Amino acid sequence: MPLRRAYCLSVAAAIALIASPLSAAQNPERVTTGRLLAQSLCADCHTMGGATRSDRGPPDFAAIGAMPSMTALSIKVFLRSPHANMPDVQLDDQQIEALTAYILDLGGK
Numbered sequence: 001m002p003l004r005r006a007y008c009l010s011v012a013a014a015i016a017l018i019a020s021p022l023s024a025a026q027n028p029e030r031v032t033t034g035r036l037l038a039q040s041l042c043a044d045c046h047t048m049g050g051a052t053r054s055d056r057g058p059p060d061f062a063a064i065g066a067m068p069s070m071t072a073l074s075i076k077v078f079l080r081s082p083h084a085n086m087p088d089v090q091l092d093d094q095q096i097e098a099l100t101a102y103i104l105d106l107g108g109k
């Protein structure tokens, strides 16, 4: 009976939503996606929690994530605007969510 099935699915979805204790930054799948994106799109300039390259300007992602001023909101706002010398990378909403989660996770948030 299709109607009953749809009802069950929506109840399951509602329970999953309420029961999920994960914040955006702690969502492991999102963090993994963000790491892969960062490695392919951002690693030319940024380091990812390794030794900061002294010969390059861009800050390390772990250092960015650990900055008190860096919240999910401020990172998302930042990623929506082009930044210094950054080639015109157009990030969609899901990529921004994933990169934000990854940067905050690196920063221990």
Ligand code: HEC
Binding pocket: 038, 041, 042, 043, 044, 045, 046, 057, 058, 059, 064, 075, 078, 079, 083, 084, 085, 086, 087, 089, 099
């Ligand atoms: C061509 C080099 C380059 C690339 C590629 C690049 N960045 Fe940057 N990024 C910089 C530089 C330089 C700065 C510091 C100056 C500034 O804030 O504009 C910076 C700053 C930042 C900051 C803010 C740090 C702060 O203190 O406000 C964030 C967040 C950031 N980058 C994220 C990213 C992400 C995510 C990517 C990949 C999608 C990326 N960047 C790709 C060069 C780059």
